[in-house]
Amino acid sequence: MTQTPGVTAPAYDVSQPLDIDFAGVFADITAEERAQQLAVRQFVQDEVLPVIDGYWERYEVPMDLVKRMAELDFLRDGVDVPGFPKISKMAEGLSAMEMSRGDGSVTTICGVQGGLALRSIVMLGSDEQVEKYAGPMARGEILGAFALTEPTHGSDSVGLETSAVKETRDGVEGYVINGEKKWIGFGSIGDISVVWARGEDGQVHGYIVPQDTPGYEATTIQGKLSLRAIHQAHIVLDDVFVPADSLLPKSRSFKDTGRVLFATRLGVAWGAVGQAIACYETAVAYSKQRVQFGRPLAASQMVQERLTKMLSILTQMQLLVKQMTRLDEAEQLTGPQASLAKYTCTRGAREIASIARDLLGGNGILLENRVARHFADIEALHTYEGTESMQALIIGREITGTSAFA
Numbered sequence: 001m002t003q004t005p006g007v008t009a010p011a012y013d014v015s016q017p018l019d020i021d022f023a024g025v026f027a028d029i030t031a032e033e034r035a036q037q038l039a040v041r042q043f044v045q046d047e048v049l050p051v052i053d054g055y056w057e058r059y060e061v062p063m064d065l066v067k068r069m070a071e072l073d074f075l076r077d078g079v080d081v082p083g084f085p086k087i088s089k090m091a092e093g094l095s096a097m098e099m100s101r102g103d104g105s106v107t108t109i110c111g112v113q114g115g116l117a118l119r120s121i122v123m124l125g126s127d128e129q130v131e132k133y134a135g136p137m138a139r140g141e142i143l144g145a146f147a148l149t150e151p152t153h154g155s156d157s158v159g160l161e162t163s164a165v166k167e168t169r170d171g172v173e174g175y176v177i178n179g180e181k182k183w184i185g186f187g188s189i190g191d192i193s194v195v196w197a198r199g200e201d202g203q204v205h206g207y208i209v210p211q212d213t214p215g216y217e218a219t220t221i222q223g224k225l226s227l228r229a230i231h232q233a234h235i236v237l238d239d240v241f242v243p244a245d246s247l248l249p250k251s252r253s254f255k256d257t258g259r260v261l262f263a264t265r266l267g268v269a270w271g272a273v274g275q276a277i278a279c280y281e282t283a284v285a286y287s288k289q290r291v292q293f294g295r296p297l298a299a300s301q302m303v304q305e306r307l308t309k310m311l312s313i314l315t316q317m318q319l320l321v322k323q324m325t326r327l328d329e330a331e332q333l334t335g336p337q338a339s340l341a342k343y344t345c346t347r348g349a350r351e352i353a354s355i356a357r358d359l360l361g362g363n364g365i366l367l368e369n370r371v372a373r374h375f376a377d378i379e380a381l382h383t384y385e386g387t388e389s390m391q392a393l394i395i396g397r398e399i400t401g402t403s404a405f406a
Helices: 031-048 052-058 063-071 089-102 104-124 127-138 254-289 301-329 335-359 361-365 371-383 388-400
Strands: 144-147 163-169 172-185 192-198 204-210 216-220 232-243
Touching (some): 031 063, 031 089, 052 104, 052 371, 063 104, 089 104, 104 127, 144 172, 172 192, 204 232, 254 371, 335 388
Antiparallel strands (some): 163 172, 163 192, 172 232
16 A cells, blocks of 8 residues: 555555455455445555555545546445436445445435535436536536535534525526535535525425535634545635526425435445444454564454454444345335434444554654544544434334434
8 A cells, every 4th residue: 555655664464355244244246246345345456555544644635536536436326317327325324334345425415415515406406407517427527415414413414594585686586595614524525505584484495505605604614623634615605596407396395415424324324334443454454463562463362352342343333234235225214213223333333443543653644644534533433424323213202102302
């Protein structure tokens, strides 16, 4: 693996995939699904891992990798787009796992562009909107953002305050949008944003807003210690006028927004599995070659117990995402089940990253050893698209039949 300039290469190679599947969880996937998984893995090995530490450290978006993901058809996050091959939900999950094994920011780029922005248009847009945007977004010619979260409305995004009011300007019917958005991936460096706003009917709708529209002002959020290879924005929408055909016609209420988010939640769980795998791979490689007190760390009972604990957690995560994906393929997956997958897998990834970081000692904080980057990025994964607390309340409502939401 090419190292960050100025950093001495370690004697051990922590970048080699171990193809971890201790319980044979993925033994029955199809040849096509396996081929998709290995294609993403090869991309990660050849093109992501050699450069990503530098991008992460510089707080820079790897636009060259974005271009390559589009060329390899990895950018649409499994969303069905006319003219592109269909990808099974299992292949979509395996792709997210392998991409996340490389880097959480790169996976988030796919999630924002494909899973959220592109999916919103394909799922809720008109035929004309799909024709105009879907292909170019899949090819990376148009970069999109999903502008939902607001400075004062994160977990309670259903209460968003951004407004869209009908107005006619210069003979053109349309909408005037006012409000603020925060934590919007690609919101300051993309081409369009799917902005969610409350209409005059009191319902939440989606609007396609070009980022160069007058009144759209976006600032890249600084000081971010997680997912540093993708930029999030704070957006101010000040009398932003868009024509009537910017409205996503099938976005009739927040329930439709929720349908988009529901479709991505399982992908977040798969991403957690991938980041956990990266930390485990590093821990195994390091323990076999790091010599202390005259013997490899791997010969220590304490280290073997830690590796076993990590593998145990990881295997449970793999079993869970596979079963939930099978339910999704059968169109039987429920919201609480998807929440359980995210809740369990991000918690598991956090624990595995923590154990790996501790096992590596001082070397655990070096970017070249992968763990520190994943350790930080998992924190964002644990929070976005529904915090642990929100997932717990969704699951708890299902368990008890009683809502504890305020």
